[in-house]
Amino acid sequence: MFRRSILGAPLLLAPVVLAACQSRRSADASRPGPLPVVFFTDDSAAMGPEARAVVARAAEAARARPGVPVAVRGFTAPDGVASPAFSRALAEARAQNVADALVANGVPRDRVRVQPRPPAPFEMMPVESRRVEVHVGG
Numbered sequence: 001m002f003r004r005s006i007l008g009a010p011l012l013l014a015p016v017v018l019a020a021c022q023s024r025r026s027a028d029a030s031r032p033g034p035l036p037v038v039f040f041t042d043d044s045a046a047m048g049p050e051a052r053a054v055v056a057r058a059a060e061a062a063r064a065r066p067g068v069p070v071a072v073r074g075f076t077a078p079d080g081v082a083s084p085a086f087s088r089a090l091a092e093a094r095a096q097n098v099a100d101a102l103v104a105n106g107v108p109r110d111r112v113r114v115q116p117r118p119p120a121p122f123e124m125m126p127v128e129s130r131r132v133e134v135h136v137g138g
Contacts (some may be wrong), residue, residue, distance in 0.1 A: 059105030077129030
């Protein structure tokens, strides 16, 4: 969990970001819902239980819209230590792991496109740059 302080008062920010960004089940499965986002720890492409739950919800949304493409976009943040090649490979590995999990959850492989992105600047918190977005329909 990340902690930041304002005037000496600690703020717990990670739960707020995760709650705001994670997918919620849409009341109408035929319409796109909030963007599913999978977060990763630093220098890792491994998915934990929360990440697998987000992917399962994304797969459910994709299965509800047959024939619609699914774009899996992986991001990393420039940390000043890793090379750009390492960062790109890490973004691709994260996106590929999410794509494989979508397929394992019933999304046809021919609908899933992996799109690694170049390193993204740090957002409010570094964890926001260590993410994979699942775009159902795009």
